[in-house]
Amino acid sequence: MLKVELIRPVPQLLAEQAERFGDKIAFRDDHRSVGYRELAERTRRVAGHLVAAGAARGDRVLIYLDNSADVAEAYLMTTRASLVGVCVNADAASAEIEYMFLDSGASVIITDRAHVAHARELARTGGATVLVVRPGRVDDALSYEELATSEPAGPPRDDLGLDEVAWMLYTSGTTGRPKGVLLTQRSCLWVVAACWAPIAGLSEQDEVLCPLPLFHSYALVLCVLGVFATGATERIMTRFSPGRVFDLLAREKFTILPGVPTMFQYLVHAARERPVDPGGLRLCLSAGAILPAALNAEFEAVFGVKLLEGYGITETSTMVTMNTVDGGRVLGSCGLPMPGVGVRLVDPVTGEDVGVDEEGELWVSGPNVMLGYHNRADATAEVLHHGWYRTGDLGRRDPNGFVTISGRTKELIIRGGENIYPAEVEAVLLKSAQIRDAAVVAREHPDLGEVPVAFVVAEEPGKLDVDALLGGCACELSKFKIPAEVVEIETIPRTGSGKIQRFLLQKRLTAPAG
Template identity: 90%
Template sequence: MLSVELIRPVPQLLVEQAGRWGDKTVFSDDRRSVSYRELAERTRRVAGRLVAAGAARGDRVLIYLDNGADIAEAYLMTTRASLVGVCVNADAAPAEIEYLFLDSGASVIITDRAHVAHARELARNRRATVLVVGAGRVDDALSYEELATTEPASPPRDDLGLDEVAWMLYTSGTTGRPKGVLLTQRGCLWVVAACWSPIAGLSDQDRLLCPLPLFHSYALVLCVLGVFATGASEHIMTKFSPGRVVGLLGAEEFTVLPGVPTMFQYLVHFARERTVDTGGLRLCVSAGAILPAALNAEFEQVFGVKLIEGYGITETSTMVTMNAPEGGRVLGSCGLPMPGVGVRLVDPVTGDDVGVDEEGELWVSGPNVMRGYHNRADATAEVLRHGWYRTGDLGRRDPNGFLTISGRTKELIIRGGENIYPAEVEAVLLKSGQIRDAAVVAREHADLGEVPVAFVVLAEPGKLDVDALLAGCARELSKFKVPAEVVEVESIPRTASGKIMRFLLQKQLTAPAG
């Protein structure tokens, strides 16, 4: 059943939820908490101040913050000014942040003291406005707190349409350059109304413990929009730690724990060595990567809590399919399609739909599909065909309709729920004077799912300085993208057109790592 009452403009929901829930905490972290009433007032004031200062409809706002309640508030505030929220991984390499800032064309940066120096450096060349969360001013940057606690000269716009672009989240493309995915309020709230409310049972009785990074669409939709739209409450962790998660579950009352498979793998390892008190936890949810059936079963046995899995990607405002906690489940599958979402499995060669238990490329249609890629008309046309989004993922459907992801037509590597595209890493490797040619492939890992392995052809064979090579990668890439292993080879196998034959390299990786 679809909870259609949840699919309304965020500014409208903010006002209504403030009236309904008042002083109830909606978001908290280790530094601060905000109530429903405060959230509505603070977002109104900051949005009004930005509009009064000249922020134009559709301008982009770079949300450059460590994980916490500030990100949740910023995501909602931008809708009130009819701006586009662009959240980035604050732990990414400075060069990556700079690319995202320039590509998005952001005119406002919301940041914190840990990143304000870099934010001001970025803004200086583009004449962007910098807002700093927390108390006090920082040089020429504005205080977000001051804007949030003083009345604006004019009200916020509060007129963003359900089908206008509200958020832009970045995902890497097959070329290695991240692409901005354009998401709408309708698309994201449809997932709340079709999945998180009716299937996961999310309601005002729930309190979530969120270890997920909020710059992912999975967390935006469930841990920000899902929480405030249903009247729930949530504590947001700055970083994931199995010990910290278990400690919080035992010390406070939480009902729902979302995560990615790697997090649940670490929690199982942690719990094997000690007694774990899960308190009032009723449900755990996994997405972002394939959850092995064995891990699913072991987690439920160790923790005594159901763990349900779904499939989704940024381009579909996250979820496409989901397993229900009650009734029939197929461990290892990612469940059934959500209401209102079309799913096809198509032969990549013929374009024909495949039969039951046959492998095909997953195509998706529905209100949750993105508007397109920011400033990438060609890339958008490549994946959006006649109302269908071609995911590039391969899957099978059993006689009861349960979908199982079997592989990827794309070259994506998923390391602990984080996406890595080989071309991006290869481009950095080739900047090294040591390397003449390079290819990056996935290697299975017991805990992380996959890790990147670099095959390299040296300019001077036999003189590989691995430490220097990886240090160069770390300067330009986020930590999770740095290769876990470097293998020297005489040549990189390629087709006549120059494409890397990655499967030949993967055959050399006979044993899983970890």
């Protein structure tokens, strides 16, 4: 059931939560915690200072911070000044961050001491103002903390419309240069109201443990907007590690753990060497990439906690479909469409809807769909058609309406006329006790056109039995789907949401196979 009362401007929700929950903790990390009343006051003051300093409506603010409560606060603060929050991966290469800074046209950078030197370089290039979080002063930068604890000359705007741009998040960059996705308060809060509150049951009773990177839309919507809109409390991890997750679960009471499939894969592997204590966990949530059915089942068997998979992407403010706690579900499926969201599976060639159990490209319509790409009219026109967003993802729908994602249209490997979906091969590889992580990409072949190549991270580096691995594949895959080559690698390059950056792996395949 859609919880429409949650789809309101952030300032309104902040004011109500401050009154209702007072000093209850909203967000905490390794360094500090912030309560609901304090959150409302701090965001009011900083937004008021920026408005008084001349920040124009719609100006972009680059949020260049490590995972922390500061990120959550910055996301909410920008809406109060009617600015656009642009959160980036603080661990990205300097050139990538510079690209997103210049592409966004940000006039303000919020950063921390670990990144202030680079932020100042960017500011000199683009003429931006730098704010540094936490106590202390830095030359040529303002103290965010001083702004948050002193009264501004005037109030914040607090008038950003539900359908105006509120946040701009960059696509994962799995195939090249990322694009700025324009999201609104309505598009994001609709997902909270249609998915996280009614389906996951997120409420003021919950304590969320968040290992997700907050620069990603999955975390923005669930771990920032979902948490504060429902009155929950959240512990934000600076970085994910299985050992740290186990420590926190054993020491504190958490009810919800969101993650991406890779995180759950590593937790299962770590549990083989360490006793599992899920504490008070009632639910785990997975999105961002395909969750293999075998991993889903193994995680639930080891941890004794339900792991629900959903499907979403940045351009749809994350979630489109979701499995449910109490209703029927199909392991390996990403569930049913959310309330108010339309889903079609379309033949990419004919443009006609495909039938039950037939493969098609997933198209989405609804209030959660982005406004478009920042300064990319051509790219926007390519994917938005008469209210429908073409995701580029391929999938099927069973007779009961459950959707299963098979891969990306651009990732399809065609070997001698036969279609191979990397995700299917990866799911089989990950069943091997030898393998910690895997990715499959195409290598050019003079006769077959393309052949699949598997990059794998071994449990015991240097001791991989390739024949045994391929023998296992032969038991479950047609011969043409078996990798033509296996390459051992230290780590699979992934985005913050867990998506494989296949273009980086394909760069390693410089010579066609003979």
